[in-house]
Amino acid sequence: MHTSSHICPFGLRAKDLLEREGFKVDDQLLKSREQTDEFKAAHNVDTTPQIFINDQQIGGYEALREHLGKPSHKAKKNVYWPVISIFLVALLVTFATRFPSDNAREWVMSFIGFSMLLLAVQKIRDIHSFTNSFITYDVLAMRHLRYAYIYPYLELYAGVCMLTALPAIYYAPIAIFIGLIGAVSVFKAVYLDKRELKCACVGGDTDVPLGFISLTENVAMLGAGVFMLIIFLTKS
Structure with missing residues (x-):
């Protein structure tokens, strides 16, 4: 037609x-x-x-x-591709902005910062779909639904600040808070309650399973916040 x-x-x-x-x-x-x-x-x-x-x-x-013997285009070839593509782009942008610096800390923090920005955009583009998925496993959002709507913007804020020269005290506590709550929520839902859920980390309309990658993402955010806060406090 x-x-x-x-x-x-x-x-x-x-x-x-x-x-x-x-x-x-x-x-x-x-x-x-x-x-x-x-x-x-x-x-x-x-x-x-x-x-x-x-x-x-x-x-x-x-x-x-x-x-013609071709696989269905509807078949899910790689449910992890949305996450992999985000981390790959974050790595490429980190390379583009940090090369030829040999400061490992700058590379790691930039990669985490860019990753958080990209993940936040995926959530914000369809906030309703994200919250529908997020509130099914996040321990804080289950009790206070409005936290699910605030979360992507906290992630965005922390990611932006990681890429600036702002003192860590302005963003590290937020990264620690959302990373800790996220890690606890994923660990509880997947490893304690044995629930099979979809991860809202790249928005609520994907088939990415909640599991190790989701836990790693939150632990990385938590670790980055703790690391930057320790450096800030030791220099103060």
Whole structure:
């Protein structure tokens, strides 16, 4: 279907897949809703596109993938990819901003700071979805729901401050607080209560399981806050 108001993404995907597989494609566009409805009625189908190979009706895009021996695009290939991608980007940005410095502390703090910023953005972009997931395991948010709405902004604040020259006293206590509560909550939910939950660390609309990575994230935040606070106090 290709009209002035709608271009079918699965039609484009099907055409691309067929061409990459070496097929010569006769792309017959449906240029109006009326043409589309007539086509569906004629072929007794509910959706478009419909692919035909040598006059054999294959079906839609998913059916085409199956026919060609391709895995379903809906299959979850790596549920951890949202977390991995964030940490990878944080590492690259750290490299871009800290190279060629050889100060290990600056590298570690920058990486944690950038990671917190990116994780906070994922939560803030759909705060309702995040809180729906977060309140199912965070021990403080369960009792005080408003904390779930504040949490991403505390994480954002702490992450920004870690990347500045501000004294640690301005942000370390916050990082320690949310990191400690988070670590306790994840440990309780996963290792004590044995609950199988989705992690809200990258927002509430992913399939990232709550577990070791979530615990590590909170422990890293807690550790960074403690480390910076100790350095601040010893210099004072």
